[in-house]
Amino acid sequence: MSLRHAVLGLLAELGGGSGYDLLKLFELSLDNVWPATQSQLYGELGKLTEAGLIEVAAEGPRGRREYRITPSGTTELHRWLVDVPPKPNRRDETLLRVFFLGELTPAEARGYLDDQAEAIGRRAAALAEVADAVDWNEDGGMADNGRFVLEYGRRFYEMRRDWLRWVAAEIAAREASREAREPAPDGER
Amino acid sequence: MSLRHAVLGLLAELGGGSGYDLLKLFELSLDNVWPATQSQLYGELGKLTEAGLIEVAAEGPRGRREYRITPSGTTELHRWLVDVPPKPNRRDETLLRVFFLGELTPAEARGYLDDQAEAIGRRAAALAEVADAVDWNEDGGMADNGRFVLEYGRRFYEMRRDWLRWVAAEIAAREASREAREPAPDGER
DNA sequence: GACCACATGTAAGGAGTTACATGATTAA
DNA sequence: TTAATCATGTAACTCCTTACATGTGGTC
Structure with missing residues (x-):
């Protein structure tokens, strides 16, 4: 479930952004760390919203939805960072x-x-x-x-x-x- | 689709074996290279048989089925080894x-x-x-x-x-x- | 007779990929 | 006006994980 935390992390560092914004960032910055496709990303944004870890801060033109991390999202990100042992990659x-x-x-x-x-x-x-x-x-x-x-x-x-x-x-x-x-x-x- | 080739490779090197034999080998030898669960393995053996890349060489007690790689399986393994570029692991x-x-x-x-x-x-x-x-x-x-x-x-x-x-x-x-x-x-x- | 190792099968769900699909805004 | 970019949604499929399920053969 790391995609979830990648999204939380980006939103935390950026202060917010749309699915589209995040997608560009995934391509630019996380391509060799944790790649994500458009399809996956929009799905995850929906799930994160439903879980209350992020919320829609504003709506813009072209159906743009600007997301923002919530306090419980910040807590979850922190928890993941320090308490969840990273799962080593076992396939090569x-x-x-x-x-x-x-x-x-x-x-x-x-x-x-x-x-x-x-x-x-x-x-x-x-x-x-x-x-x-x-x-x-x-x-x-x-x-x-x-x-x-x-x-x-x-x-x-x-x-x-x-x-x-x-x-x-x-x-x-x-x-x-x-x-x-x-x-x-x-x-x- | 590397599980497929892991199975082909093991059968090629061993000269044959049952799903159970292969499972033990996955746990012993491939655990940090290409892990596979029992569930996955038996499923793959079925698909490989259907594809004609392996075949049942003999049946033993307790429903044991001893598989063996076929000539077309050997060809496929060789092709994969030399012609298919390994996909780098991009998640960490x-x-x-x-x-x-x-x-x-x-x-x-x-x-x-x-x-x-x-x-x-x-x-x-x-x-x-x-x-x-x-x-x-x-x-x-x-x-x-x-x-x-x-x-x-x-x-x-x-x-x-x-x-x-x-x-x-x-x-x-x-x-x-x-x-x-x-x-x-x-x-x- | 009981237990352990042998031996296989299936079902449900999560995660990721690819492809298809649609539409709005902006800048040339 | 036309093309590029912005913006999101969804369906089908593969792969992997976890769990449940069942039965046989050998050995103490």
């Missing part, structure tokens, strides 16, 4: 593939790992561009916390790429030692 | 909380981050125990790939803990500089 497609690398030939496996490491490099570069583009002059508020998240991304990609290279090297080493023991009849490949 | 409850740390007082935030870093330490220790308990003598096969995954876990926890400590330090530093500019009326806290 890349790990699953690596777990089954034995189904590939060593050459295929190394090719796969190299490709993945390269793909990570591209994403890391894109992240670095985002980080450069943001104006960090402002102090406090969301931008600062966004900086923490960007730094996480940087460390994550770095760790991930190093690990992929390490696995590739391990496989290469294993293959080399196998080759040494039983010389290949027709060379490697 | 911890990152979401850090994004909203501004809703807490600096003291609360630092307390939170310290707790999280400690929790990671406990999980890292548990992982290290698992790693020690496994017999790595056997060469190739699942155990070896499992080693890669364990090493990933080790690196992940380390990165994560370092990052949490870094964020806590950043917040402390920010608070210290704020304190210096405008001396607190009643001391910190």
Whole structure:
């Protein structure tokens, strides 16, 4: 139920906003933290209103509804932040593939790992561009916390790429030692 | 649709097994890679059979059905391994909380981050125990790939803990500089 | 005979994705 | 006037979780 708290958090930090406003923020700021689709978001706003955690502060043109967090919403956000242990992410497609690398030939496996490491490099570069583009002059508020998240991304990609290279090297080493023991009849490949 | 491929992968590596066998393996080996519940697993086995990717090789006592991967299942597994780009995990409850740390007082935030870093330490220790308990003598096969995954876990926890400590330090530093500019009326806290 | 491990099935609901659908306002 | 942006709603589907449900075979 984290979408709920993402919405509460944004409304708390912004002081209020419409579903549309929030949607843009999800795309801009939370895309690699907690993505949400339009469909999901509007549904959640309805549920949050019904639960009394947010309320409609004003109505504008084009059916725009400006939401605002309520006191009980603020309480709930705080409770979630400090008292609810974050649920670790236990699914990882890349790990699953690596777990089954034995189904590939060593050459295929190394090719796969190299490709993945390269793909990570591209994403890391894109992240670095985002980080450069943001104006960090402002102090406090969301931008600062966004900086923490960007730094996480940087460390994550770095760790991930190093690990992929390490696995590739391990496989290469294993293959080399196998080759040494039983010389290949027709060379490697 | 990765559950499907997790099942295919296990059946490929094992040479076959019942739903019950696979369930035990999911709990034992894939719990931090791609967890699956009993309910999900039996459902998927049915769908995979219908799709012709696996087949019932034998029936045993207690209604036991021993599944085996088919040639088209092997093809599909291989295709998934090399041709389908892994979908990155874009949701992280911890990152979401850090994004909203501004809703807490600096003291609360630092307390939170310290707790999280400690929790990671406990999980890292548990992982290290698992790693020690496994017999790595056997060469190739699942155990070896499992080693890669364990090493990933080790690196992940380390990165994560370092990052949490870094964020806590950043917040402390920010608070210290704020304190210096405008001396607190009643001391910190 | 009782218990544990083996073995499978189903139902209800939450969360997320994709697609379809509609309309109002504003700026060029 | 036309296009882009603003603004919301809903339906269908997949995936995952939790819970309930049932029965068999081996071992003490």
